[in-house]
Amino acid sequence: MPTYLKKRDGVYYFRRPVPDDVRSHLGKSDFGFSFRTKDYVKACKLCRIEAVRTDRLIDEAREQIARGATGSPKSAVAAPIDREAYAAAAFVALQRKRDAAFSAGDLPTFDAEARENLELYQAMLEGGDNLGLSLAQVEGMQRATKALLTGDGAAVLASAAAVSRERKQVAAKPDTPMLPELIDIWAAERSPEARSVDMWRRTCAMFYAVNGEKPVGAITKADVLAFRAHLIAKGNAPATVDSRLNHLRSLFRIAVEQDIIPLDPAATVKAPSMKGEAPPRRYYDADELKAVFGSAIYTKGERPNRGAGEAAYWLPLLALYTGARLNEMGQLRPKDILQEVYLDADDKEQRAWVIRITEDKQDGLTVKNPSSNRRVPIHQALIDLGFLRFVDAARDKGQARIFPDLKPDRYGVMTGNWSKWYGLHLRQVCGVLDKKITFHSFRHNFKRHWRECDLNKAANDAITGHESGSVADKYGGDYPLRPMVEGMARYRVPGFTLPPPPASLR
Structure with a gap:
């Protein structure tokens, strides 16, 4: 176990005493916090990152003491991070650790850990969790680690010195803002x-x-x-x-x-051509659907804590059979599930269960755009699984939301945190590794299977909340319910077998 890694109640923590000579300067006796993980391998990687980061903090504190610098260390931490300088300092700290590993006869272990960390930094830059580090810190650590492994440290140090000189020469215009x-x-x-x-x-x-x-x-x-x-x-x-x-x-x-500058310096700078670029997402194929709906959530009734209870079971199914966006489903209230009356082809009155997707800012409900306000007929497969009984139970309990265990993220998005959990569940548990497959891919499935059933495109657009772009389509008010209900009755997912309903609804 790495030196500063501690375990308590199954969770790993970082604990490192602050050296006596910088303790008063840093205002703390130790660096300590939880990694919030029970995964030993992940904790080891994080611990190595924090060891290098705290090395830097200690070295900087000693430099400030030597210069007689004053001021709160907190204000220094809050200052913008210079990527080149950070990379250079991180490289020096890594060199020191590598020298210590060499002296202890443990250089192969150090090099192996450095390669693992390099992969971790790349994953962070590709859109993963930055684990509390800024972009400049991640890029700096990546550059420093790569330089150490390739023997290119001189370039890192020279680049930091050159950037420092260049920035001192920049003639800042005091009359223009940042x-x-x-x-x-x-x-x-x-x-x-x-x-x-x-x-x-x-x-x-x-x-x-x-x-x-x-x-x-x-x-x-x-x-x-x-x-x-x-x-x-x-x-x-x-x-x-x-x-x-x-x-x-x-x-x-x-x-x-506002007459701050005469011309836009980015006006003529174009992005690379998007011609031939692969679509960012694709639909789930039969094997991938089987992997998702064959997980323990559906076969053993498991409900992971981060999966927000029954949301883990219902949200993928709702998306597959409605084509709705994730947050549209996550913010649903019991009163948004209701019956509506329509006339069939013989002018006979019929009733259909629908999901009302609507914006209600007072109640915290948002939609992507005006066309997203709509009703979606509920597929018989969802009814057979007990979705209406599930909603009735929520209504009887007086719940404000159908999925009360969903906790909004820091932006107030009801399914923001759940989406992160689903991404990990999809990759690590279900084994679906293609990054073009996400939760939103269920929406692609709905469009595809609707086409396979040779159903009305306009009805599909009305169900999914897509605008056709035609002004004429805005005439006549809401899209009629009958063609949507008839289309939904014929909609099927080829080769897909419904999972069993939740135990409480069997």
Whole structure:
């Protein structure tokens, strides 16, 4: 077990005493926190990362003491992180640890751990959990570790020195704001969701990590081109590169509109061609559906804590048989499940159970766009599994939501945390490793199987909340219920066998 890794009640913790000579400067006697995992392998990787990070904190504290520096260490931590300097410092710390491993005759173990960490950093950069580290820290650690393993440390140290000299030479224009200030203006004008604001700030942090922290007036087209080249080199898809550039363009447009700068430096910078780019998601094939609905959730009645109780069972099935978006299902209330009357082809009155998907900001319900307000006929397969009885039970208990165990994420998205759990469940438990398969892929399945049944496209668009783009389709009010009910009655998933209903509904 790594030196600073401790285990308590099955959970792993990081515990490292702070050396006496920097204890008062750092204001703590030890570094201690939970890794929030019972996975030993994962905890070991995290422990090695934290060992290097705390090495840096201790070294920096000693340097500040030697210089007679004053001030709260918290304010230093809060300052923007220079990626090149961070990589150089991390490299020095790793060199020290490698020398210690060599002296102890344990160099092969150190090198093996370094290679594992390199894979972990790459996974973080590809969209995984950053485990509390900033983008600059992850990229810096990745660069330092790679340099150590390849013997290219001189380049890392030289790059940090060169960037430092360049940034000192930048003539900052005091009359122009920094990019984060423009984000504040943009947010005040647009009132975007908190998640969007965070995304814009992340783009700015990435831009500054590449080009240094410059006021808007000092940013040039060359800086934007360097940022684009960095994104492409990191393997980002053309659509992602275009999205990041659009974030910058929106800020530069504000600066132009307010006469802060004369021209937008990103105006003529284009993203790579998206021609021939593979679709970001695909539908579940028969084997993948079998893997998901053959898991212990459906065969043994297991309900993982992070799966939010019965949500783990019902949400994938609802998505497969309605084509609805994840959050549309997660925020449903008992009163959103009801019967509606319609006339059949013989003008006889019929009733159908439907799910009402609607925006209700007062009750915390949101939809993607106006066309997302709709009703969705409930497929007989869901009724056979006991979905209506499940809703009745929620109604009898006075529940505000059908899935009360779902806890909103920090942005208030009802299924934000659940989505992260499902991603891990899909890969680690179900063994579906293709990254083009996500929960949203069920929506692709619904579209595909609807087409396979040769059903009405307009009815499918009405059920899934897709706009056709035709102005004529907006005439006549809500789409009629009858063709949607008739289409849903014929909808089937080829080769798919329904799992058994939950034990409480059998």
